[in-house]
Structure formats: C-alpha cells, structure tokens
Amino acid sequence: MLNRKDLEDMGYFEMFYDKCEEDPLMFYSTFVENKIITKGSDRLYENVLGLVGEAGEVAEKIKKRIRDYDRFSDEDMIKELGDVLFYTVALANLFKGSLRHVIEQNIRKLDSRQKRGKLQGSGDNR
Numbered sequence: 001m002l003n004r005k006d007l008e009d010m011g012y013f014e015m016f017y018d019k020c021e022e023d024p025l026m027f028y029s030t031f032v033e034n035k036i037i038t039k040g041s042d043r044l045y046e047n048v049l050g051l052v053g054e055a056g057e058v059a060e061k062i063k064k065r066i067r068d069y070d071r072f073s074d075e076d077m078i079k080e081l082g083d084v085l086f087y088t089v090a091l092a093n094l095f096k097g098s099l100r101h102v103i104e105q106n107i108r109k110l111d112s113r114q115k116r117g118k119l120q121g122s123g124d125n126r
C-alpha cells in the first residue's frame with residue numbers, strides 16, 4: 001500500500017502534505033482531482049466515457065493477444081489499468097468518495113459474498 005516514504009520518493013509528499021498526513025491514499029484522489037480538465041455537468045459524462053474507454057483499451061489488448069498473438073508487456077497492461085484507476089477515482093471524487101472508500105466498500109462487499117457463498121451469480125446486492 002502506498003505510504004509516506006513512497007510519496008516522498010516520488011516527490012509528492014510535500015505537495016499534498018495536508019492530505020497525505022491523515023490518509024496516504026488521499027494523495028491519489030487529490031492528484032486525480034488536480035488533473036481533471038472538464039468542469040461542470042459535462043464532467044460526469046467525460047469521466048464515465050473515460051472509464052469505459054480505458055476499460056475498452058484493456059479489453060482490446062487481450063483481444064489482440066488472442067486474435068493476432070500480439071504481445072504486450074506486463075508494464076503496458078499496468079499503464080492501462082492505471083488509466084482505469086484514474087477515471088475510477090475521478091468518479092469516486094465526483095460522488096464524494098475517495099480511493100480508500102472505494103477499496104473499503106469493495107472489500108466489505110466481496111468478503112460478505114464469500115462468507116455467504118455468493119461470489120458466483122449475478123446481481124449487485126446478492
């Protein structure tokens with residue numbers, strides 16, 4: 001997990017000190033927020049389309065691997081997943097959440113499903 005030393009090593013700790021001190025993950029939420037260009041009501045659409053587009057880029061890499069035996073490095077995939085994360089956090093910020101909140105909610109949901117034997121199946125609230 002991202003910690004103070006990681007942020008110091010990347011040169012971001014001082015820039016986001018007030019946010020990082022209480023929650024190092026807030027660094028990334030703040031970092032993303034400072035990169036958002038589209039303002040107002042268009043932001044929602046831009047962020048959703050960005051998330052879908054970047055998820056599509058992940059899928060495209062896998063498709064080309066299957067269809068064309070195309071090769072990509074692990075790092076190429078990590079970069080695309082970073083783009084997905086960026087838009088995930090942008091949307092979390094928009095909905096008054098944070099990266100930590102997204103992670104915690106997801107852990108609780110999946111742990112609960114696992115304990116109840118509901119990892120398989122469908123439905124948001126199973």
Ligand SMILES: [Mg+2]
Pocket residue numbers: 054057079080083
């Ligand atoms: Mg991308």
